[in-house]
Amino acid sequence: MQIPTATHNFPIYHLEPDETGNQHFRVYNFTGTLPQQTELLIPHRKDHFLIVLVRKAGTRQWIDLEPFILKDNTVYFSGPENIIVKEEFKELWSTGLAFTSSFVSLHGGEALLSLPLIQNVQNGHELLLSEKDLGFIEDLLLKINAEYQQPNEWQQRMLMAYLSLLLTYLSKLYTEQFKVSDCVGDQIILKKFHAKIDECFQQCHEVGDYASMLNISAGHLSELVKTQSGKPAIKHIHDRLVLEARRLLFHTAKSSKEIAYDLGFSDASYFNRFFKRETSTTPAGYRNQIREMYH
Template sequence: MQNPNSVKQFPIYHLEPDETGNKYFRVYNFEGTLPHQSELLIPHRKDHFLIVLVRKAGTRQWIDLQPYILKNNTVYFSGPENIIVKEEFQQLWSTGLAFTSQFLSLQGGEFLLTLPFLQNVQNAHELLLTEPDIAFVEDLLMKINTEYQHPNEWQQRMLMAYLTLLLTYLSRLYTEQYKANDPAGDKILLKKFQSKIDDSFQHCHEVGDYASMLNISAGHLSELIKTQSGKPAIKHIHDRLILEARRLLFHSSKSSKEIAFDLGFADASYFNRFFKRETGITPAQYRNQIREMYH
């Protein structure tokens, strides 16, 4: 039986309303100081997108098991599905934009969710900038910051216009930096399939389950996904299960049996065999290795 609470493995931090009451869009500016917030040391998810231009920093953070020592003049980004841990609290010079999918919807910008930068199918979280990129992004952030500081009847539309330009520009950089593995623009079925997996992987482990959701046959789905991605449909499902298992093994104290239950496995021993088949080591070995490596 599926645990109805298993989707909430980690705390979810909401976008706090600013002084105007806006709970869908915020601008953050740090100039040499970074407030110590102990809850950020806890593995967590956010319910919004976060884009940060780091001008200068020495802080290290983790996004989905990947450590990042923040580089100067670099963009870092995350979305609602990512697990984040901030390790060190040092000085930081940066500007951050936080916005929810509701903000995009309210301003007629749902189409932005299809941009490569927000879809982030490569699970990348760092964009390196050239000097021209820095100038362009800095100029846009300055315009956004100025607009954000002066509420008026046109503010939300102006913020949306600037954000659209920024996300479009960052999507171009994203496809350039990750073009070796970037999927073709017409792979709509693959994106829908991956989205369904993200929503249902804890209780749907078979290709047929997703084929039913997408109203096609399991065989046809398997054929198309293999053509579009280069790997079988079942491998996409297994990879998502393994990613979540690794997250839980690293960030939580749950036993393998508890993790197996959370991921929809009725038999813990089968989960152990599945994990070893996919990774080459047992869950216990993975937990020991990853914690020894990074602690």
């Protein structure tokens, strides 16, 4: 089932209930062929998190404008905010876990939603595995598969326990591969700032707006963000606007004026100047460049 978003018309695919009626956690196993899900060939979002161990593949997919040629024995992950496009369907050997934030919260795992893998401030979607990592993850997925196939009164708690271990282990790999330090103190505020930007970037373009949401002064937020990330707070807001503009220019046929309106700009000419200042090219120029490159 797909439901268009209110502003951008990217379909959102919900996590379909499994045979037991569970709408918040699913395990997918593919051993060669794939179902013909042609709707995945168009840009879309999911309303859940997806973690996939690819054992053997070779096809390409896009996550937020970045192409990934799927590698063997590699973990790929995405969240509800990401736009995904698959280029084609080929044979695939993989195990995937799909789960909602509600599943995590319902079973007392709210803290897991703050893990580096889930927050994904580096916008990384691929984890390379050593033989040791692969063995650990394969063993854990076997346990999850076995539990998933045996519904009982303890199943959901057991799945949550295994998921907690998996997310923690993958977050450790994430911090190693993407050079992220532990999320304490000011970094927690930085992550909350990013979360608020994702939630409100269409309506709120000023640092003061987000400082009010976080109950701190604009000056303190600016100083904290610059110290933790190396770039000004306003730059984070602008980068998010540019990312969404690029998504719309690449994935839709909307005009610059329509995109400007979607992103909360009242003046299309100002949006064009903003985009050129941030990217050194106009929206029309970017659209032509990216489509020539990838089509």
